[in-house]
Amino acid sequence: MEDVSVSFDGFRALNHLSLYIDDGELRCLIGPNGAGKTTLMDVITGKTKPDSGSVFFGQTIDLLELDEPAIAQAGICRKFQKPSVFDALTVFENLELALKTDKRTWPTLFHKLNSEQRDRIQDVLQTIALPAQQRQLAGALSHGQKQWLEIGMLLMQDPKVMLVDEPIAGMTHQEVERTAELLLSLQGQHSIVVVEHDMEFVRSIARKVTVLHEGSVLTEGTMDEVQNDPRVIQVYLGG
Numbered sequence: 001m002e003d004v005s006v007s008f009d010g011f012r013a014l015n016h017l018s019l020y021i022d023d024g025e026l027r028c029l030i031g032p033n034g035a036g037k038t039t040l041m042d043v044i045t046g047k048t049k050p051d052s053g054s055v056f057f058g059q060t061i062d063l064l065e066l067d068e069p070a071i072a073q074a075g076i077c078r079k080f081q082k083p084s085v086f087d088a089l090t091v092f093e094n095l096e097l098a099l100k101t102d103k104r105t106w107p108t109l110f111h112k113l114n115s116e117q118r119d120r121i122q123d124v125l126q127t128i129a130l131p132a133q134q135r136q137l138a139g140a141l142s143h144g145q146k147q148w149l150e151i152g153m154l155l156m157q158d159p160k161v162m163l164v165d166e167p168i169a170g171m172t173h174q175e176v177e178r179t180a181e182l183l184l185s186l187q188g189q190h191s192i193v194v195v196e197h198d199m200e201f202v203r204s205i206a207r208k209v210t211v212l213h214e215g216s217v218l219t220e221g222t223m224d225e226v227q228n229d230p231r232v233i234q235v236y237l238g239g
């Protein structure tokens with residue numbers, strides 16, 4: 001995205017913001033409250049249309065010309081903070097449902113799963129470390145397991161870009177570690193943008209961190225680079 005600005009009633013939530021994410025990259029986005037992180041995600045997914053600037057997916061897809069469903073269809077998906085799995089269905093059924101909402105496999109709604117689809121579900125179960133829980137009701141999972149299941153549901157659609165909003169909120173220490181492993185295992189195949197306030201977690205997964213402040217990119221670099229940047233320190237300490 002280049003030179004993107006978004007105003008709400010005269011207030012600039014994004015201010016000439018430019019951000020470039022590589023194919024398969026895992027990028028962490030940090031910044032104090034109100035920096036514009038959520039608004040940035042909203043612009044990428046089409047929920048908010050900017051006042052100015054350009055947002056491209058690859059070289060050719062102009063996201064500003066697409067609505068939210070079309071952007072999702074193009075392979076950009078978002079994981080919100082609160083898990084929204086179907087508690088009354090099993091883990092397997094949740095993944096099955098995610099598969100069936102994929103427009104490309106729409107006709108399978110009325111058929112049994114084929115072996116390729118079963119393999120796909122098993123692959124995702126391995127990735128999210130829930131194969132042993134596949135026959136359990138999602139409602140019986142721990143908070144962390146629900147979050148992984150929801151990531152698994154997104155993976156069923158084989159997204160090119162995953163936007164992940166505060167993935168570890170409310171998780172136990174062990175769940176946090178497992179989530180770091182999960183996100184790291186996904187990079188390469190998917191571009192992942194993680195918004196997170198927990199700096200230790202960001203340090204454990206980030207190769208490159210982007211710091212937002214007042215709607216613009218303040219700086220980008222490794223966690224060490226940004227944490228030692230006097231501007232970042234000042235912004236976080238409110239100096």
Ligand SMILES: Nc1ncnc2c1ncn2[C@@H]1O[C@H](COP(=O)(O)OP(=O)(O)OP(=O)(O)O)[C@@H](O)[C@H]1O
Pocket residue numbers: 008009011012013031032033034035036037038039040
């Ligand atoms: N729909 C809206 N109407 C008016 N103001 C808004 C709207 N959405 C966001 N804002 C304002 O824009 C600014 C940026 O908000 P945004 O939610 O993007 O920040 P954030 O970095 O995600 O913050 P947080 O870390 O607290 O979630 C804030 O000052 C917020 O109050």
